[in-house]
Amino acid sequence: MKSEPIKPSLLILAAGIGSRYGSLKQMDRFGPSGENLVDYSIYDAIRAGFRKAVFIICKSIEDEFNAILAKKLQGRIEVDYVLQRLEDVPAGIKIPPSREKPWGTTHAVLAAYPKIKEPFAVLNADDFYGANSFRIIFSHLISLGRGKEETYCIVGYRLSKTLSEHGHVARAICELDEEGYLRSIVERLYIKKIENKISYQDEEGRLIEIKGDPMVSMNMMGFTPSVFPHLKLYFEKFIQEHSQNLKAELYLPNVVNEIIKAKAAKVKILSTDEDWFGVTYKEDKANVIKRIGELVKKGMYPRNLWEV
DSSP: OOOOOOEEEEEEEEOOOOOTTSGGGGOOOOOSSSHHHHHHHHHHHHTTOOOOEEEEEEGGGHHHHHIIIIIHTTTTTTEEEEOOOOOOOOTOOOOOTOOOOOOHHHHHHHTTTTTSSSEEEEEEEEOOOOOHHHHHHHHHHHHHOOOGEEEEEEEEEEEGGGGGTTTEEEEEEEOTTSSEEEEEEEEEEEEETTEEEEEEOTTSSSSOOOOOOEEEEEEEEOOOOTHHHHHHHHHHHHHHHHOOOOTTOHHHHHHHHHHHHHHHHHHEEEESSSSOEOSSSGHHHHHHHHHHHHHHHHHHOOTTOOOO
16 A cells, blocks of 8 residues: 655744834735735745645734635645744743743744644745745655655755845854755854955954855755654753843754754755845835846736735
């Protein structure tokens, strides 16, 4: 008897507050018919073969999510969601009353533990990844057999194509080995292009030039459910040490780096020829609208994504 084919899912991080943007990026409109950026991700994902999407959202957008996004996707892809809640921490951890934000992207993915039983792709709701990126990550996920349970993946973009003209950004910089697997991944903060040089700011405030044009992760990653115990282990360690820090977050790339160091899994870098774009700052919005308009004009997307 043949086993049923693997059916990968999407796990979409949509709980971010967007402090630098000034509003909820995941609900802002960019397409010619009022589409959100996540509309384009779902559209590309369906074309690639994905049939299920699980959204990580916060309580404050639950009603809007159900009224707008879930409704228009009905009948196109299976939709589910879970809440990322600040109070979801191990027993005995006291959360400062003034803490507002949850604990970062690792905490967000962990929230989906009860919902995900198959290989899955993680992505941000407020980024545009491009159609080919969904095709290559879907292809990798369906190729995972029992002998490759611990082979995760990251879709890599060139750093120079992921900057903002309107301020600094944070990026997870990837170092690859000779076979295209991840050797390390390090989150760098305050990255900005100054006088044709791309630099980041270290913990002591010094500007450090980033040589070449390295591959970076934009949080488009592929995992099997075997990753959840790793995430749980590192999150519990993190929260024990940082529960009283009002701004501390555990970023997913940091945990992936620890998994690699522990040799608990291999991570393949999937290079894409797509251009990433997104909105870190409010001023980025005009460029995103323009670029989507250009893609629509070229016939790569319909003017109304969900028009029947």
